[in-house]
Amino acid sequence: MNAIGVDVGGTKIAAGVVTPEGRILREVRYPSSGPPEVLLENIVRAIREVGRGVDGVAAVCLAVPGLLVSAEDRVAFSPNLRTIENIPLRKALEPEIGLPLTIENDANAAAWGEFRFGAGSEVDHLLCVTLGTGVGGGVISHGVLLRGAQGAGGELGHVTVHATGPRCACGNRGCLEAMCSGTAIARYARVVAAKRPESALGRLAVRRRIIGEDVTELARRGDRAALSVLEEAGTWLGIGLAGFVNVFNPEVVAVGGAVSVAGELLLAPARREIALRARPPSRDLVRVKVATLGPESGVLGAAALARDPESGEYVFGGG
Amino acid sequence: MNAIGVDVGGTKIAAGVVTPEGRILREVRYPSSGPPEVLLENIVRAIREVGRGVDGVAAVCLAVPGLLVSAEDRVAFSPNLRTIENIPLRKALEPEIGLPLTIENDANAAAWGEFRFGAGSEVDHLLCVTLGTGVGGGVISHGVLLRGAQGAGGELGHVTVHATGPRCACGNRGCLEAMCSGTAIARYARVVAAKRPESALGRLAVRRRIIGEDVTELARRGDRAALSVLEEAGTWLGIGLAGFVNVFNPEVVAVGGAVSVAGELLLAPARREIALRARPPSRDLVRVKVATLGPESGVLGAAALARDPESGEYVFGGG
Numbered sequence: 001m002n003a004i005g006v007d008v009g010g011t012k013i014a015a016g017v018v019t020p021e022g023r024i025l026r027e028v029r030y031p032s033s034g035p036p037e038v039l040l041e042n043i044v045r046a047i048r049e050v051g052r053g054v055d056g057v058a059a060v061c062l063a064v065p066g067l068l069v070s071a072e073d074r075v076a077f078s079p080n081l082r083t084i085e086n087i088p089l090r091k092a093l094e095p096e097i098g099l100p101l102t103i104e105n106d107a108n109a110a111a112w113g114e115f116r117f118g119a120g121s122e123v124d125h126l127l128c129v130t131l132g133t134g135v136g137g138g139v140i141s142h143g144v145l146l147r148g149a150q151g152a153g154g155e156l157g158h159v160t161v162h163a164t165g166p167r168c169a170c171g172n173r174g175c176l177e178a179m180c181s182g183t184a185i186a187r188y189a190r191v192v193a194a195k196r197p198e199s200a201l202g203r204l205a206v207r208r209r210i211i212g213e214d215v216t217e218l219a220r221r222g223d224r225a226a227l228s229v230l231e232e233a234g235t236w237l238g239i240g241l242a243g244f245v246n247v248f249n250p251e252v253v254a255v256g257g258a259v260s261v262a263g264e265l266l267l268a269p270a271r272r273e274i275a276l277r278a279r280p281p282s283r284d285l286v287r288v289k290v291a292t293l294g295p296e297s298g299v300l301g302a303a304a305l306a307r308d309p310e311s312g313e314y315v316f317g318g319g
Numbered sequence: 320m321n322a323i324g325v326d327v328g329g330t331k332i333a334a335g336v337v338t339p340e341g342r343i344l345r346e347v348r349y350p351s352s353g354p355p356e357v358l359l360e361n362i363v364r365a366i367r368e369v370g371r372g373v374d375g376v377a378a379v380c381l382a383v384p385g386l387l388v389s390a391e392d393r394v395a396f397s398p399n400l401r402t403i404e405n406i407p408l409r410k411a412l413e414p415e416i417g418l419p420l421t422i423e424n425d426a427n428a429a430a431w432g433e434f435r436f437g438a439g440s441e442v443d444h445l446l447c448v449t450l451g452t453g454v455g456g457g458v459i460s461h462g463v464l465l466r467g468a469q470g471a472g473g474e475l476g477h478v479t480v481h482a483t484g485p486r487c488a489c490g491n492r493g494c495l496e497a498m499c500s501g502t503a504i505a506r507y508a509r510v511v512a513a514k515r516p517e518s519a520l521g522r523l524a525v526r527r528r529i530i531g532e533d534v535t536e537l538a539r540r541g542d543r544a545a546l547s548v549l550e551e552a553g554t555w556l557g558i559g560l561a562g563f564v565n566v567f568n569p570e571v572v573a574v575g576g577a578v579s580v581a582g583e584l585l586l587a588p589a590r591r592e593i594a595l596r597a598r599p600p601s602r603d604l605v606r607v608k609v610a611t612l613g614p615e616s617g618v619l620g621a622a623a624l625a626r627d628p629e630s631g632e633y634v635f636g637g638g
Binding site: 067069076077123124125137139141142144146147148149150151152153154155156158159160161162163170172173236239240242243244246247248249250251276277278279280281282285 | 386388395396442443444456458460461463465466467468469470471472473474475477478479480481482489491492555558559561562563565566567568569570595596597598599600601604
């Protein structure tokens with residue numbers, strides 16, 4: 001049986017019909033903007049449209065951004081999509097779509113996607129970090145998605161790595177997110193650009209506001225100022241990952257999200273910190289690599305988390 | 320059926336016959352000093368002696384300090400008991416004791432003890448931190464002990480909370496262990512004593528070298544210098560715990576080990592940091608409390624991790 005995975009983000013809703021082998025048969029996108037009623041309407045529309053005329057869809061899973069309270073199927077806090085907060089999503093949506101619906105956190109769904117179909121498909125212990133505007137996380141341990149007591153678990157981005165560090169979007173200081181997200185990279189870049197006006201990064205900063213993508217672009221062309229920015233972000237990423245390696249003893253750490261296009265420029269300093277800070281045997285086992293599913297990890301992972309309402313098992317099987 | 324739990328520490332071997340309800344029927348202690356042969360001999364002796372004449376012992380579990388490689392039943396690294404390193408323990412011991420033997424990490428066993436019989440006996444998501452000379456950790460998530468790929472998981476003490484902080488026994492800098500263990504507390508105390516010679520702590524420091532226990536003792540009597548030391552350690556403990564709360568979304572965090580006798584003097588500042596740094600709903604759910612089993616958690620938890628060799632299940636049941 002197939003399943004529909006829906007990935008609700010800050011700007012768009014992506015819904016896909018997925019086969020148990022992880023092939024997306026069809027996909028549609030809707031905007032996620034507008035008031036709550038419109039958001040819910042567009043989610044229903046996306047599911048109906050993508051499922052129309054496709055046989056054998058057993059269930060749907062909706063991956064939502066923010067902190068989930070699973071027992072109530074609602075998002076307690078979602079900084080990038082405030083309109084989704086505190087709606088009992090299953091109750092509101094299930095009758096409209098006529099299919100069994102499960103709600104999951106988006107970063108956890110993306111991790112599950114990598115576990116079933118991507119960078120972690122051959123292991124039982126996977127850690128996924130998604131570097132974008134923020135830093136998302138998901139952990140699979142012993143083949144089981146770590147949801148925590150309320151479904152709010154896996155928030156790897158909000159672990160303090162620098163107690164007196166810069167303010168994070170969550171209100172805390174020095175979270176991993178505040179130290180290696182796209183936002184943090186842009187912040188480092190502006191500081192470095194001001195110090196090194198002769199660099200390519202410095203010259204660009206005079207013309208316009210630097211964003212994360214600029215840094216990767218210039219670093220690839222060999223600009224040393226831009227390279228030092230990725231080095232800084234990668235170092236902090238590695239400081240965070242080293243702790244997770246000690247805690248989870250994972251086989252693979254997959255780094256995804258828009259920032260991960262920087263690839264080795266970011267991962268090499270991260271690996272160096274892991275080598276320095278993590279302990280054997282965990283340190284020697286773990287492989288740190290770029291996630292392989294790209295932006296489809298959310299839709300794929302959500303589909304693989306859709307459940308058969310009778311057995312309670314995933315439609316695609318697995319823990 | 321009963322099981323024997325053996326807790327091997329830096330100075331002693333404690334072996335107990337435990338009932339499925341968590342009652343210790345009999346317990347013996349042997350020293351863990353001496354060369355590897357003597358250590359192994361004393362482990363065998365302890366198990367034979369404690370099990371003598373007791374009916375219905377189904378299996379044994381040995382809880383060992385240090386970083387385990389489960390597949391090889393050996394400890395890769397054990398700073399407090401070097402003599403146990405790299406011995407294939409099951410192969411060496413099982414024939415001698417004539418009972419099925421499992422090997423587990425000591426902090427994971429202590430956490431499992433609290434989960435089955437102590438501070439976490441009513442929850443499915445428990446985090447255990449043991450504050451002694453070092454900082455041990457154990458995590459139960461969805462009712463399952465988090466062992467990681469090699470059995471080396473759960474090392475909560477070796478997560479970096481202060482990237483440029485003091486050197487940890489593991490070689491890294493600013494691990495949670497380096498910031499809130501008994502060793503860290505003694506280090507803070509010596510600094511504070513030097514700055515405040517008029518305090519009770521300062522006066523004691525002139526007479527002899529301060530140890531962790533002195534600090535709790537003096538803090539209880541109201542010495543403000545000693546109180547500020549526990550405040551510092553509790554704050555760092557809370558910085559670490561806040562991250563774990565976001566990652567694991569646990570119902571209970573149990574703080575055990577010799578340092579935990581400081582109780583609220585340590586836990587109050589830790590809770591304050593969690594309130595500041597962790598996110599809802601996890602922040603609002605979690606209860607931080609002192610572990611309830613005391614030094615017996617290792618023996619109790621080990622017994623509850625002993626396995627029936629035929630079914631592979633725990634003799635006492637559970638995940």
